[in-house]
Amino acid sequence: MAGPGHITAPGRRRRSPAHDRIPARRRLKQPLRPTPHAASSRAPGRRQPRHRHQPHATNPGRIHPISFDHLVHRDVLHHLDVFLRDSEKIHNAWDLYSDEHTDLDGWPYDDHAYGLRQSQRDADTGEAFETVRAGARHLLATAGMQLTRIPPSSVQGHWGYRLGILHTALDQLDALHEQWLRTRDALPADAAPGTPAFDDALAEHHAECWSYLDDWATHGRVIDNINSAARHAPSPLAPPPRTAPAPAPAAGRTVEVRM
Numbered sequence: 584m585a586g587p588g589h590i591t592a593p594g595r596r597r598r599s600p601a602h603d604r605i606p607a608r609r610r611l612k613q614p615l616r617p618t619p620h621a622a623s624s625r626a627p628g629r630r631q632p633r634h635r636h637q638p639h640a641t642n643p644g645r646i647h648p649i650s651f652d653h654l655v656h657r658d659v660l661h662h663l664d665v666f667l668r669d670s671e672k673i674h675n676a677w678d679l680y681s682d683e684h685t686d687l688d689g690w691p692y693d694d695h696a697y698g699l700r701q702s703q704r705d706a707d708t709g710e711a712f713e714t715v716r717a718g719a720r721h722l723l724a725t726a727g728m729q730l731t732r733i734p735p736s737s738v739q740g741h742w743g744y745r746l747g748i749l750h751t752a753l754d755q756l757d758a759l760h761e762q763w764l765r766t767r768d769a770l771p772a773d774a775a776p777g778t779p780a781f782d783d784a785l786a787e788h789h790a791e792c793w794s795y796l797d798d799w800a801t802h803g804r805v806i807d808n809i810n811s812a813a814r815h816a817p818s819p820l821a822p823p824p825r826t827a828p829a830p831a832p833a834a835g836r837t838v839e840v841r842m
Contacts, residue, residue: 659718670800705789
């Protein structure tokens with residue numbers, strides 16, 4: 584449930600009545616009992632507390648790749664749209680599972696099974712985002728450029744705020760990816776995929792990424808909204824329409840009227 588001051592995308596992530604009956608304070612419980620391969624100690628379907636979002640400050644030294652190839656941009660937008668649809672399905676499936684496998688206070692009937700299912704949700708969301716990751720900076724840079732060229736009367740006040748959330752989330756995902764590479768390289772030589780050491784470390788990485796992926800799933804639609812507004816906005820370079828003057832009557836011409 585969205586807290587005060589939090590913007591929720593229209594039609595996005597409405598929780599089931601069972602969750603609505605559970606006070607948010609009681610759903611944010613700490614933590615599940617430790618179990619092998621458990622995804623994380625987070626409360627069901629809830630993100631870990633973190634710092635309040637601050638507006639994204641553009642780093643002058645950062646290079647944002649902007650492509651003026653409309654086919655490339657359309658392809659990246661398509662990948663984003665697929666991710667938004669897939670993440671919605673993943674989230675809805677998780678909500679259904681959580682409703683059926685927790686009591687009225689939000690506590691899982693089986694901590695181990697619940698943790699494994701939560702880990703699967705995190706991993707599935709991360710996999711769905713992989714098709715977007717390579718073009719995510721392009722999408723943000725292009726949307727920011729488009730936003731400056733759309734007439735103010737056509738701009739929604741929350742668009743810039745949502746872009747800031749996406750910027751921050753992507754920065755965090757990039758940092759977590761680098762952290763995962765260091766963690767993976769530090770694992771014992773025999774810690775291959777499928778072993779508890781590797782799988783537990785990867786599950787923890789997915790759990791740390793999930794809330795930022797959820798930011799993209801919740802606010803990513805703003806990129807398409809900005810793109811649509813930019814496509815329908817009048818071009819600032821287009822000359823104003825000119826109305827052709829009506830032809831003046833010929834000088835000295837008289838009209839004969841028969842009586």
